[in-house]
Amino acid sequence: MEKARFAFVHSNSIEKYxxxxxxxxxxxxxxxTKSFLLSSGLYxxxxxxxxxxxxxxxxxxxxxxxxxxxxxxxxASAGLRSSSDAAAGLGAPDTPLFxxxxxxxxxxxxxxxxxxxxxxxxxxxxxxNPSGGYHxxxxxxxxxxxxxxDVAIACRICADAGKKVCCIDLDVHHGNGSQAAxxxxxxxxxxxxHESGKTLYPWSGFESEIGEGLGRGYNVNVPLxxxxxxxxxxxxxxxIVLPLLSAFSPDVVLMELGMDVLSGDPLGxxxxxxxxxxxxLPQVMGYGAPIIAIGGGGYNPYNxxxxxxxxWTVLCGIExxxxxxxxxxxxxxxxxxGPALREPRFLTQSVTLEQIALEAAExxxxxxxxxxxxxxx
Numbered sequence: 001m002e003k004a005r006f007a008f009v010h011s012n013s014i015e016k017y018x019x020x021x022x023x024x025x026x027x028x029x030x031x032x033t034k035s036f037l038l039s040s041g042l043y044x045x046x047x048x049x050x051x052x053x054x055x056x057x058x059x060x061x062x063x064x065x066x067x068x069x070x071x072x073x074x075x076a077s078a079g080l081r082s083s084s085d086a087a088a089g090l091g092a093p094d095t096p097l098f099x100x101x102x103x104x105x106x107x108x109x110x111x112x113x114x115x116x117x118x119x120x121x122x123x124x125x126x127x128x129n130p131s132g133g134y135h136x137x138x139x140x141x142x143x144x145x146x147x148x149x150d151v152a153i154a155c156r157i158c159a160d161a162g163k164k165v166c167c168i169d170l171d172v173h174h175g176n177g178s179q180a181a182x183x184x185x186x187x188x189x190x191x192x193x194h195e196s197g198k199t200l201y202p203w204s205g206f207e208s209e210i211g212e213g214l215g216r217g218y219n220v221n222v223p224l225x226x227x228x229x230x231x232x233x234x235x236x237x238x239x240i241v242l243p244l245l246s247a248f249s250p251d252v253v254l255m256e257l258g259m260d261v262l263s264g265d266p267l268g269x270x271x272x273x274x275x276x277x278x279x280x281l282p283q284v285m286g287y288g289a290p291i292i293a294i295g296g297g298g299y300n301p302y303n304x305x306x307x308x309x310x311x312w313t314v315l316c317g318i319e320x321x322x323x324x325x326x327x328x329x330x331x332x333x334x335x336x337x338g339p340a341l342r343e344p345r346f347l348t349q350s351v352t353l354e355q356i357a358l359e360a361a362e363x364x365x366x367x368x369x370x371x372x373x374x375x376x377x
Contacts, residue, residue, distance in 0.1 A: 003047055004125035006316045007118050009111040010034055011052035014131055017104035020096050024267060024299045025145040027104070030130040032305035033312070036341065042313050051118065053111030053129065055103070056148065060113060064152040064181055069140045073147060077102035089141035094201075101147065109134060109150030112294050116154040119252060119290045120161055126291040126315040130308050133256045133296030135175030136202060144173065144202060151256060152181035154292060158252045159187040166191065166250035168241060168284065170277065171258025171296040172268035174205025174221065178256075184215040189248045191241055193233070195269055196223035207366045217374030220244065222363060225356035226269035230276040230345070232357055233261070237280050239364050245287050247375040253289045255281075259298030259307045262343075267299045273343040274307035281314045291315065303343075310341035 010030055019025045037043035044050060061070055072088045076097050085091045108131040115127035135151045136144030151167065155178070158165045167182075169175040169192040182188040197203045211219035222240050224233065245253075257277060260268040285291065293315060298304030313319040319341075368377075 005123070006048045007051045007115070007124050007127040008034070008037075008043065008048070008312060009051050009053050009115050009127060009129040010131070011050075014053060014104075014107050014111075017100055017107070018098075019145070020098055023093075023096050023145070026299075026301045027108075027131065029298060029301050029304050029308070030295065032301060033130050033308040036305055036309035037312060040309075040341075042309075042318055045318075048316055048318075051114060051127075053107055053114045053131070055106040056110040056113060056150070056153070060110075060153055060157075061106075061148060063156045064139060064149050065137075066140050073105075073142070074102050087141075089138075089143050094144050095142040095147070105134070105148040108132060109148040109153065112150035112154045112292065113157060115292045115294070116157050116252075119292055120158065120163070124290065126285075126293060128293040128308075128312055128315060130295040132294030133171065133258065135169060135171065135178045135256060135296065136173070137177045138180060143177070146177065149177045149181065151175065151178045151254065151294070155182065155188050155254055158254075159185070163251040164248065165189070165252050165254065166245060166248055166289070167254045167256075169194070169256040169258075170261065171256050172260040172265070172270055173200060173258070173297055174202055174223070175256065176202045176204045179205070179209065179219055179221075182215060183211050183219055184213040186214050186218045189218050189220070189244065189250065191220040191222070191244060193222045193224060193236060193241070195228070196225055198223075199226045199269060207363050210371055217371050220367060220371055222367060224270075224363070225359045227271055227352055227356050228360070229271045229353065230273055232353070232360055233270070233272060233276050234279060236360055236364060240367055242283060243372070243377055244375060245284065247377055250287075250289050252292065253284060253287070254292040254294070255284065256294050256296040257308065257311055258296030259304035260296075262298070262300065262303050262307065264303070265299055267297070273345060274303070274310055275342055275345055277307065278310050278314050278319075278342065281311060285315070306341055313341065
């Protein structure tokens with residue numbers, strides 16, 4: 001049997017690009033993730049390599065975005081502002097314009113397509129692009145720190161190659177752009193667990209949004225209440241995602257691993273630790289399909305990078321046994337973080353949690369009642 005191979009998509013060139021200092025989105029998270037892994041000797045090895053991202057071509061961008069929007073984005077990135085910027089979603093606090101914006105979006109998003117091609121053409125078991133995950137960009141507008149939707153483009157490339165694709169979006173924000181891309185397409189099963197649109201941008205992703213036409217039942221939303229913790233999240237994942245994975249039997253799984261689910265993230269309202277994703281990831285890997293993992297949200301850079309470093313070790317099957325029981329302070333600089341990647345586990349017990357568990361249960365039952373029969377479940 002051929003030995004499994006794993007790739008971390010990154011390069012020094014991507015580290016030169018930055019959103020404005022005032023913007024919560026920090027491109028530095030990817031390099032910080034690499035630093036965590038290098039410091040622990042877990043970055044590369046016999047079966048683990050770094051691969052440089054290849055920038056998206058205009059043809060690849062056109063797989064999802066309109067020519068008019070891309071031309072507008074190029075002009076704005078070059079400093080040519082216009083009265084129609086707002087109509088394209090550009091220049092808002094969550095879509096700032098900055099030098100080399102287009103070059104960064106092409107390179108960061110290109111990392112996800114690079115990951116897809118490593119899986120499709122080179123047989124990699126798992127590839128991680130921490131700089132990817134721009135799931136809010138629509139065909140003709142930017143939004144939510146996202147300009148080029150690499151999720152939609154990579155899934156489209158995999159589907160056009162004849163692969164059944166499951167896109168599992170675990171960012172705290174609903175992936176509205178990715179949903180729009182495949183709302184009527186049964187080749188891509190899109191599953192999103194996120195904070196409810198009742199309390200969080202982009203105010204969408206309700207359980208009733210299940211796709212249309214041939215794609216009915218292939219768009220699955222599990223909106224969870226603010227205050228969701230590890231236990232409630234794991235239970236929701238087990239109830240919905242795992243049965244659908246089994247029924248759909250994908251050839252490729254793309255996972256957006258947004259770390260804005262973590263407790264204390266300034267833009268989300270969940271109460272989770274990084275253990276939740278580390279516990280769930282092996283369950284997805286157990287289905288045997290190769291995994292394209294991408295970053296997404298996460299607005300505490302240190303906690304986000306530490307979590308992504310942990311997930312890289314889980315993807316590659318190299319997480320040290322000592323990590324399983326180790327503890328570390330939850331926030332701070334490297335000296336305070338110590339050697340452990342996992343956060344301390346904690347239990348949330350409150351009347352409020354009981355109330356949100358009931359709300360989550362109603363959502364899960366709705367999905368089971370409306371979506372599961374469409375997949376023979």
